[in-house]
Amino acid sequence: MNEEPILQVANANKSFGGVQALRDVSFSVQQGQVFGIIGPNGSGKTTLINCITGFIKMDSGKVLYKGKEISNKSPNHIANLGLTRTFQIMRPYYSLPAYKNLIVPLFSPRARKMGGWRGGGKLGDRGTVSIDILEEIGFERDSFVPYKLASSLPTGYLKRLELARCLALRPDLILCDEVFSGLSMSEIASMVPLIEKLQMDGITLVMIEHRLRELFRVASRVMVLNFGEKLTEGTPDEVMADERVKEAYLGSEKLLDYTFEA
């Protein structure tokens, strides 16, 4: 654990008009870790991801990725460094078939450098590569699903497509913005092994999540945000034992017990 963290955020500040969405948020993520970010609605979780990936400019603060400063760089620049993100509200290209959705990230400078001019190097063209990635993420290869328009896919597949778009860039770090939200219990159950597999492949994950049970299965460290401020950080057990977290995040002790039992 004494090696340099893959992602470091120092004193991130962001305000929208009078609302302080982020106040002096600092944390660091180690290589290969699954890092959870939790907090009540409106606590600045998504804003934090937007700031790290350059979609929103921070007012002040620093983001270091692999030791290099990437604060307020453009989103496409950051994505090309291997730091990718998913969107909470899925953003597929609705008018394209699922597998063609992946051709866009495969066309990026990063993917082209890694995959050669045709996209997949020895593996074939970009269409072949995207079908491979989709299979990896849970689209059945021999079914019609990868060829269906994204607009006709159910939420579960769209969430997977979000992850697949990140994977197409062959990332080192993925920021997942609520990949479990809006999914049925069985869909979540099939997503968790995927996340574990990504971790085993050596990809560092930062996960914003409301579904604590699933998050705690995979995450080794958790940070709690409340009203844009970092409340605490630690292992899932430490965090949940914290009185302030119980108050801020769950409102009452009763709810907390429920969460653990459920």
Add this chain to the structure above:
Amino acid sequence: METTDKRKERLDRGIKVRTEGIYAISSWEEMSYLLLPRLVLIVGLLLLPLLMPSLYWNRVISIVGIYALLALGFDFLAHFVGLVSLGGAFFVGVGGYTAAILNKSLGLPPLLSIPIATIVGATVCTLLLLPALPLRGVYFAIVTLMYPLVFLRIIEALNILGGTDGILGVASFPSTWMEQYLILFIVIIALFGLRRLVNEDIGLVFRGVKDNDQAVRASGLSITLYKAIAVFITSALGCLGGAYFVHIYMVAGISLFALDYSVIPIAATVIGGGGTLVGPLLGCFILVPISELLRAFGTLRIVFYSVILLAFIMFRSEGIMVYAQRKYHQFERWVKV
């Protein structure tokens, strides 16, 4: 009513499904299913100059070709990149004046001045539109609408580039046959080239920008770069049209910045069916000759023109080509609910 308990079901024709993959070509029937519409279009376009009765109508064909290039560019930019451009007049003006200057001061023949004006003009247009690229929807449209007006006033006020008289005595084409067939070939190449482009990998990026530009940025691609490439393609088509126009009429005047070049391509896209690329082309071949036929009515022709447009928007708002493609690819039947 008997239709209340029935609904219309649309299914793809079997032959459409069979011909969707490129490996499915195995019989004459399937090959002709794919080739016939394209052949009809190409042969029809190439026969047009031979069928026209007079020199006047031959000239109309060239003008229609120019409008078709503008409409293709508009459809590409609006339906595949998501930028609604009202800048047809801007592209025509820049391309036209560039060609006129190249021809008059450097003495280049049309066959050289037109391609050079296309590239130079498109570069100029793209550079000038760069600041507007982050804009979306109607805001981009407003900026592109502003440019031709600005250029027109600058030329008028500073009396440069021939002022209101324009640049006279530009060289014309050696023959009317060449004039017509060259533009028809260019239109056909532009049509099939663009259709190919939007299905290539880079075309998918363009369509991605239209569908969801934030996701494109998250995918590590600069949307400004790809929008600029798309604007370059469209303005190249427009500048080509403008340069052609100048060499047909042998004059480059401020009328090149007339709003007709912005508006008629859009009307043609509405009539022909947006997002099909071939639709706007057909729309031009319908609209422009109609406007010529209506010339006899003088200024009243605008009224007739509007009525035709209105009727299309009311009764066939999807456009001719979308309708025709549906009828060609799918069959309909009534099924009991």
